[in-house]
Amino acid sequence: MLVLTPGDFRHRSSETMFFSKYAALLHILVRVGDVAIVVLTACLAHWARFGSPWLAAGNPSVVLRVVLLVLLLFPIFGLYRSWRGESPGREIARMALAWSTVMVVLLMSEWAVKSVEDYSRLWLGSWFVGALVLLGVHRWTGRRLLGGIRARGIDARKVVLVGVTQAGRKIAAAANQNPWMGLDVVGYVRTPYDQPAGTDVPCVGDLDTFIANVQQHAPDQIWVALPMRAEAEIKRLLDATSDLPTTIRLVPDLFGYELLNHQAVQLAGVPVITLRGSRINGHARILKAIEDRALAALIVLLLSPVMLLLALGVKLSSPGPVFYRQKRLGLDGKEFEMLKFRSMPVDVEKHGVVWGNAGNKSATRFGRFIRVTSLDELPQFLNVLKGELSIVGPRPERTMFVEQFKKKIPGYMHKHLVKGGITGWAQIHGLRGDTDLAKRIEFDLHYINHWSIWLDLKIILRTPLVLLKRTNAY
Structure with missing residues (x-):
């Protein structure tokens, strides 16, 4: 057992007091550095665009407004709170989001007063990118220096x-x-x-x-x-x-305990610990909805000729409707009809439905092709546009199987805290089709616990690479 003598902790902690007293000064220096970088990159971008670092008429007022927005919005994004315990990557990601918000607010305000055309787009774009890079380097360097100091026992x-x-x-x-x-x-x-x-x-x-x-x-x-x-x-x-x-x-x-997105909040001044919940609420839900609708509209627009050809192929290959409609369980356990291009004869499920074993299910020749290539999933972007489905999220399941799985797999129903998705964290890790369902749920819950727009984009970009391997797809 460690034997402590009176004053042990007080004596050792006193060695850190010099840096502790000047923690506020450090934060001030970081703020000054942010402002200096914003102004400097504005001048450098102006030099690169117009051949002179001295801002032309009208541009100084824009820089001043941006500086004021930085001083206002950066603290709201928590960029000047204590760094102790937070990874540099998360800090830099929040900084990137804050700086992007500053520029969006600037452009919206200039558009509102119809003066956005008065400024060079190349200058504004170069300024945005240059400041984004230097602000990231600024924070990374500050973290490295402070981390090195702390690793030596100082502060x-x-x-x-x-x-x-x-x-x-x-x-x-x-x-x-x-x-x-x-x-x-x-x-x-x-x-x-x-x-x-x-x-x-x-x-x-x-x-x-x-x-x-x-x-x-x-x-x-x-x-x-x-x-x-x-x-x-x-x-x-x-x-x-x-x-x-x-x-x-x-x-x-x-x-x-089975925890999901646990966090501490205050309700009417009373501290409350959330043991289970979703990160995709409030502003996050709005952002994800915008992401889903915008990407789905773009995909449907670009792939509409392909979808029309596929619909024609389904119609000519076998009698019956073009779409196959399934009742699935989505957000908050609510049912919706998920669309697919029909790949099977219309009466294939008349004797009942069995989960999995997709490779042995009857399919038309054209249906097997669109199932192997996952082209049968394309109509689900229409579900996304209707707000029933998300592009990224846990794969929704049919109602009768949910009743079975929720009794066998701990935490199974937690995936319904968010909208189901066309693709997801589990799918890009090969957990598609007839794979370990418990493992798939583990990956789904990881996604819900760590959701961000960046994670969604990462999954979307990796999905085509996974589909090219054609693993566990039928």
């Missing part, structure tokens, strides 16, 4: 972990494996909720001992990694540290 926070639960071990390992975060877990407090597998972090005693001595050696932060039923222990710890300048963070041990 680090000394942390004591209360509870070696699964959550506790995971967060302690993450802190120790990423020294750039500057979070040094120096010890853990033993509790009745600890799990058998231990940790490399030394023990500082049980909860009673720690509470008795916390006034003498309070750390910078205390991470409480206890299950929700440990409210009595958590309250004791909060009471014992109520007069200490120590940050207390709750890392609830929620492993073992």
Whole structure:
């Protein structure tokens, strides 16, 4: 057990106070750097376009408006909050979104007053791209420098972990494996909720001992990694540290629960932890709807000649309708009719429906061709335009199979927190057709938990490559 003497944590944490006092100054420097880059790239783009770095009449006012928008919108996107614990990639992605929003707002405002034609499009485009690159480099360089400083123990926070639960071990390992975060877990407090597998972090005693001595050696932060039923222990710890300048963070041990997009929010001033929900809500749902409708309209427009030829092929190859309509379960468990080009005779399912085994199902000669090439799926873009389906999402299933699978596969119904999709995270990883359904659901839930526009675009771009392999397609 690690033996602590009075003042241990206070003494070691005092080494970090110089940088801690100037954290606000660092944020100011980052803001100044952002503004400087925006102005500099405007001048460089003007030089490249017109041969002079000095902005022509009217352009300085545009730069001023952009600077004001940067000062207003960048903080809203959280670009000046603490970097501790967030990956550089996520920071740069948020910066790219914020800068794009600034330029969109500028163009919309200029269009509203009918002055957008007064400015060179080449200059504005070069300015946008140049600033995007330099702002990304600015943040990446700042992260590297600050991460290097923290990895050497400067500006680090000394942390004591209360509870070696699964959550506790995971967060302690993450802190120790990423020294750039500057979070040094120096010890853990033993509790009745600890799990058998231990940790490399030394023990500082049980909860009673720690509470008795916390006034003498309070750390910078205390991470409480206890299950929700440990409210009595958590309250004791909060009471014992109520007069200490120590940050207390709750890392609830929620492993073992079926969680989906868990997060903390406030409702009417009351903190609420969401244990299960969808990331695709509010603004995200609007963005995804715009993405779906715009891409689907473009695809239908470009492929309409191909779809007409396919419809003709279906009609000539066998009697019956062009479209095959299936009842599927979509968002919030609501039924909708999913469209496909018919690839089978009209009476093939008169004796019942069996999941899977698609390769042995009857199909017309033309139907087998469109099924193998996945061309039978093209009418589903009409479902997307109707708002029943998304381009990217978990593959929707037929109602009778949902009733079977939800009793056998944990978390199966969670995929209905979002719209079903034509393609998805599971499909681009080869989980199409007759594949492991439990594994497919695991990939679907990963998609829901990590959704972003960028992930959707990545899946869309990778889908044609997967289709060319023709694996598990019938």
